Amino acid sequence: MVSEVLKPDLAEPGRVQEKAPPDRKPEPTGRATFKIWRGDATRGELVAYTTHVSEGMVVLDAIHQIQAEQANDLAVRWNCKAGKCGSCSAEVNGMPKLMCMTRLSDLDLTKPVTVEPMRAFPPLRDLVTDVSWNFEVKRSIAPFTPRPPDAPDGTWRMAQSDVDRVQEFRKCIECYLCQDVCHVLRDHQMHDRFIGPRFLVYAAALEMHPLDVADRVPALKEKHGIGYCNITKCCTAVCPENITITDNAIIPLKERVVDEYFDPIGRLVKIFSRKSVR
Amino acid sequence: MAQYDTLDHDVLIIGAGGAGLRAAIEAASMGARVGVVCKSLLGKAHTVMAEGGVAAAMANVDDRDNWRVHFADTMRGGQYLNNWRMAELHAKEAPARVRELEAWGALFDRTPDGRILQRNFGGHRYPRLAHVGDRTGLEMIRTLQDHGIHRGLDVYMECTVVRLLKDGDRVAGAFGYDRERGRFRLWRAKAVVLATGGIGKSFRITSNSWEYTGDGHALAYDAGAELVDMEFVQFHPTGMVWPPSVRGLLVTEGVRGEGGILLNREGRRFMFDDIPENYRAQTADNEEEGWRYVIGDKTARRPPELLTRDHVARSIVREVREGRGSPHGGVFLDIAWIKRRLPNAPEHIRKKLPSMYHQFKELADIDITAQPMEVGPTTHYMMGGVRVDGDSQMSTVPGLFAAGEVAAGLHGANRLGGNSLSDLLVFGKRAGEFAARFAQERPAVRVDEREADAAIHEALAPFERPSNGAHGPYQIQDELQDFMQDLVGIVRNEADMRRALERIDRLRGEASRVAVSGHREYNPGWHTALDLRCMLIVSEAITRAALERKESRGAQFREDFPEKDPEYARFNIVVRKGSDGRMELDRRPIPALPAELAAVIEEMK
Numbered sequence: 001m002v003s004e005v006l007k008p009d010l011a012e013p014g015r016v017q018e019k020a021p022p023d024r025k026p027e028p029t030g031r032a033t034f035k036i037w038r039g040d041a042t043r044g045e046l047v048a049y050t051t052h053v054s055e056g057m058v059v060l061d062a063i064h065q066i067q068a069e070q071a072n073d074l075a076v077r078w079n080c081k082a083g084k085c086g087s088c089s090a091e092v093n094g095m096p097k098l099m100c101m102t103r104l105s106d107l108d109l110t111k112p113v114t115v116e117p118m119r120a121f122p123p124l125r126d127l128v129t130d131v132s133w134n135f136e137v138k139r140s141i142a143p144f145t146p147r148p149p150d151a152p153d154g155t156w157r158m159a160q161s162d163v164d165r166v167q168e169f170r171k172c173i174e175c176y177l178c179q180d181v182c183h184v185l186r187d188h189q190m191h192d193r194f195i196g197p198r199f200l201v202y203a204a205a206l207e208m209h210p211l212d213v214a215d216r217v218p219a220l221k222e223k224h225g226i227g228y229c230n231i232t233k234c235c236t237a238v239c240p241e242n243i244t245i246t247d248n249a250i251i252p253l254k255e256r257v258v259d260e261y262f263d264p265i266g267r268l269v270k271i272f273s274r275k276s277v278r
Numbered sequence: 279m280a281q282y283d284t285l286d287h288d289v290l291i292i293g294a295g296g297a298g299l300r301a302a303i304e305a306a307s308m309g310a311r312v313g314v315v316c317k318s319l320l321g322k323a324h325t326v327m328a329e330g331g332v333a334a335a336m337a338n339v340d341d342r343d344n345w346r347v348h349f350a351d352t353m354r355g356g357q358y359l360n361n362w363r364m365a366e367l368h369a370k371e372a373p374a375r376v377r378e379l380e381a382w383g384a385l386f387d388r389t390p391d392g393r394i395l396q397r398n399f400g401g402h403r404y405p406r407l408a409h410v411g412d413r414t415g416l417e418m419i420r421t422l423q424d425h426g427i428h429r430g431l432d433v434y435m436e437c438t439v440v441r442l443l444k445d446g447d448r449v450a451g452a453f454g455y456d457r458e459r460g461r462f463r464l465w466r467a468k469a470v471v472l473a474t475g476g477i478g479k480s481f482r483i484t485s486n487s488w489e490y491t492g493d494g495h496a497l498a499y500d501a502g503a504e505l506v507d508m509e510f511v512q513f514h515p516t517g518m519v520w521p522p523s524v525r526g527l528l529v530t531e532g533v534r535g536e537g538g539i540l541l542n543r544e545g546r547r548f549m550f551d552d553i554p555e556n557y558r559a560q561t562a563d564n565e566e567e568g569w570r571y572v573i574g575d576k577t578a579r580r581p582p583e584l585l586t587r588d589h590v591a592r593s594i595v596r597e598v599r600e601g602r603g604s605p606h607g608g609v610f611l612d613i614a615w616i617k618r619r620l621p622n623a624p625e626h627i628r629k630k631l632p633s634m635y636h637q638f639k640e641l642a643d644i645d646i647t648a649q650p651m652e653v654g655p656t657t658h659y660m661m662g663g664v665r666v667d668g669d670s671q672m673s674t675v676p677g678l679f680a681a682g683e684v685a686a687g688l689h690g691a692n693r694l695g696g697n698s699l700s701d702l703l704v705f706g707k708r709a710g711e712f713a714a715r716f717a718q719e720r721p722a723v724r725v726d727e728r729e730a731d732a733a734i735h736e737a738l739a740p741f742e743r744p745s746n747g748a749h750g751p752y753q754i755q756d757e758l759q760d761f762m763q764d765l766v767g768i769v770r771n772e773a774d775m776r777r778a779l780e781r782i783d784r785l786r787g788e789a790s791r792v793a794v795s796g797h798r799e800y801n802p803g804w805h806t807a808l809d810l811r812c813m814l815i816v817s818e819a820i821t822r823a824a825l826e827r828k829e830s831r832g833a834q835f836r837e838d839f840p841e842k843d844p845e846y847a848r849f850n851i852v853v854r855k856g857s858d859g860r861m862e863l864d865r866r867p868i869p870a871l872p873a874e875l876a877a878v879i880e881e882m883k
Binding site for chain 2: 040054055056057058061067068069072073074075076077078079080081082083084085086087101103124125126128130131132135138139143144146149154155156157158159160163166167170171173174206209210211212
């Protein structure tokens with residue numbers, strides 16, 4: 001059966017591949033140089049490697065090629081190679097990026113490409129950093145606490161629109177690029193006082209979850225240090241999942257903190273409705 | 279001899295994807311002290327990549343669905359080689375496991391009346407897959423992870439197990455190393471659950487990451503457990519084929535579930551050309567009916583693009599081989615065409631398939647709302663694995679359990695899409711429960727320190743060998759992947775597979791002489807050298823089992839035996855390590871179905 005309706009679209013099946021998209025530079029060919037940070041917890045330096053490049057390659061491909069051909073012990077984390085697991089975070093030409101989603105065609109290959117580990121975390125070896133702090137932080141946030149089920153069979157009813165609002169936050173792949181770029185963590189090293197954008201997104205996902213009844217607002221103010229964020233939106237700029245971290249997650253949480261602690265009318269209402277603010 | 283730390287647990291879970299995490303949560307809830315070893319960071323396992331959804335007969339979208347239909351669909355998809363007890367338990371328990379995830383915070387897409395929405399998928403008679411756009415796996419693993427971290431689990435991130443330890447016949451723990459520092463660790467445990475996932479890295483074109491080197495399969499084999507159905511490797515019909523760096527990357531079946539169609543270079547919708555006899559009654563025979571099915575018309579039958587994965591993959595190979603493929607050796611998958619049927623099609627596509635939209639836009643410069651994708655088969659999933667008891671998930675080694683992809687039985691000769699996410703929930707829970715119970719009922723284990731010393735010696739040997747130049751661990755791995763792809767791939771024959779066996783044998787020799795440089799801290803060259811052993815065991819098991827099955831059924835296609843042979847419907851092929859250390863094969867008769875299950879299958883025909 002031939003699909004008559006569809007034929008016009010496919011008159012030249014190869015056409016879509018041949019046309020260079022307007023917003024990209026031509027695909028690279030030939031050789032390119034990568035200056036990769038090699039070292040450990042105590043010291044390190046950029047080491048230059050030259051390797052061949054071809055159509056469609058991403059930075060992680062180049063790293064793998066160098067690893068297989070020139071530096072078997074080059075340490076790098078990666079898993080899915082599809083932007084879904086958030087393992088291969090690094091700084092490419094100084095920008096926090098997933099190496100698997102950074103096309104060589106988007107880089108200037110006439111100059112060496114620098115690839116460094118995330119700088120907000122302690123280096124372990126080469127491109128691998130110690131991100132264990134993030135796992136500890138997550139455990140410090142009050143877990144999901146659902147309201148009682150809506151139906152006798154133990155299930156809940158939720159509107160798609162309520163689910164949609166939170167699904168943006170639940171897209172997070174925990175690559176920690178937002179943590180890497182956040183100056184509170186990166187420059188001021190306030191890891192003991194501020195949980196960082198990733199975990200503000202996590203807290204927002206819980207706070208705005210249609211079923212959740214826990215109150216994380218006091219902890220956000222005191223323990224999690226939401227006040228340290230001064231809304232520079234660097235985190236939003238680097239998020240590979242395009243989560244609007246600052247506007248959709250952090251600012252609404254800040255508003256909740258303000259409402260609970262600094263709004264006198266709100267306080268009176270709460271006192272009279274016998275709801276504790278603590 | 280190098281030092282190692284000894285850690286004690288009641289239950290040790292090896293692997294932290296969906297099955298491992300679900301097992302860990304269950305075992306901990308029963309009071310067991312649980313350790314979880316993950317090869318990567320927590321939350322990065324391949325469950326994250328699962329896109330389409332989790333199959334469970336909740337009947338939220340079509341009230342004709344129930345466990346009996348799901349059971350019959352799973353058995354039909356598996357060509358009746360399935361462990362029917364697992365297929366029964368899976369169909370019955372999947373709905374409760376999905377609802378439980380919701381109670382732990384998972385947010386699935388909704389029906390208009392606020393319940394969990396379900397979508398169409400290949401081989402499932404009714405819309406059955408609970409989903410979150412096309413990132414269901416991420417939602418599942420994150421839910422299990424975020425629930426699990428408050429359950430008192432000891433998680434050992436970035437650790438690889440190199441051997442299982444035994445106390446007599448019983449399993450007694452595991453030995454391995456941490457990637458970060460290269461330190462050795464001995465985990466002593468009364469029960470061990472393998473949840474290591476798949477074997478995709480044995481092939482060149484695969485949707486699997488570096489981790490999927492068949493560790494659990496090989497560890498179980500070495501510990502004396504039986505493997506079964508190893509000939510059945512699922513080649514997912516739709517992987518990306520261009521550009522080369524993303525070749526093999528998965529394109530979710532959800533694209534077809536939402537109305538995507540397959541076309542050859544002539545624009546012909548070739549899936550209508552060959553509809554297998556046993557699916558003819560439930561497959562649309564014209565485009566109009568296929569579309570009506572997609573938009574939820576209950577009187578319509580499903581379009582042929584939603585036939586089982588084995589069949590779709592072979593149809594694509596046929597088109598390519600006969601010269602009707604796309605420019606880069608695949609075929610076209612078109613979802614953009616639905617704009618002719620839906621007013622807001624581009625928006626609908628971005629909403630239902632957000633990560634596919636993103637993936638093609640970013641990596642291939644293709645806008646899937648306007649252009650067709652180029653796709654071809656990619657090594658995706660291992661139906662074969664550790665032979666387990668259907669109820670408890672215990673292997674033939676006492677105290678050694680397996681769940682998820684590393685276990686075999688549920689899927690038979692071919693897995694239906696969506697059944698792996700439900701598999702890991704249902705049997706992850708069961709493995710955790712029975713492992714905890716086993717640990718409660720048994721005395722402590724003793725481990726032999728000499729086993730640890732031997733494992734250390736073996737693991738460090740590559741550092742002590744002189745470099746053999748160009749043939750390092752990566753080159754050996756590349757060679758294995760190349761010939762497994764060519765000789766034991768989608769289309770197989772006796773001569774090719776005999777050659778593969780010879781080459782596996784030769785590579786085993788080379789792997790035993792491989793040298794690595796550098797030191798033990800986070801050294802991927804060393805890790806790759808140690809993974810080779812597992813990959814070679816798995817590759818040999820696949821090849822030998824595929825040679826033994828002289829017929830074509832499910833995922834196994836033999837061009838020298840292109841037909842199904844009823845004789846081969848009567849047994850599974852079992853692989854185990856013989857007393858002389860060589861691989862042994864055995865034909866294990868399939869137990870007869872109980873009358874009530876046989877009646878279900880008959881009724882659903």
